[in-house]
Amino acid sequence: MCRRGKEGKAVAKMNAGGLVYSTEHGRMCPVCRQALAQCECGKAAAPAGDGIARVSRETKGRGGKAVTVVKGLPLVGEALAKLGKQLRTRCGSGGTVKDGVLEIQGDHVEIVLAELIKLGYKTKKAGG
Structure with missing residues (x-):
């Protein structure tokens, strides 16, 4: 051919x-x-969404292990990675940034909510 x-x-x-x-x-x-x-x-030039960080706890697809998930942060690239590093250090655990979603290993919803509010982000607790 x-x-x-x-x-x-x-x-x-x-x-x-x-x-x-x-x-x-x-x-x-x-x-x-x-x-x-x-x-x-x-x-994207700016992240899509309403600028409200939604913090939730997920276990689906992770073998029953809890992961704190932060979606909707008005950050991209290096700024999001830097904030992720700061939150992981505060929680004392690992994690990653995937497709604009911040994942922190373990159930740290309350700590992450408090830290984001202290940093000046609008936050909501999502899920049950």
Whole structure:
């Protein structure tokens, strides 16, 4: 299906979408052709939502272990990671930031609520 050009390279493959992976930079964005770490085309300028941080406790899909989840924070990227680090340190546990949602291992809803209010964020306790 793929025809070869003068140099023997696959012409159809080169025109199909460009560079996807580079051994130097890793995965590449097909739109702006930058490394995914430097890609700006997929990131939102401001987070979607009403700006109210909703703090809840979840156990689904985690083997029964509780995780404190914070959604709706009006932060993105490094600022969200920095706040996550501060909250994890305050709780004395681990956690992560996934798709704009902050997860802290353990049931720390009250501590996180108090800390976010102290930092000046509008917060609500979500769930039961």
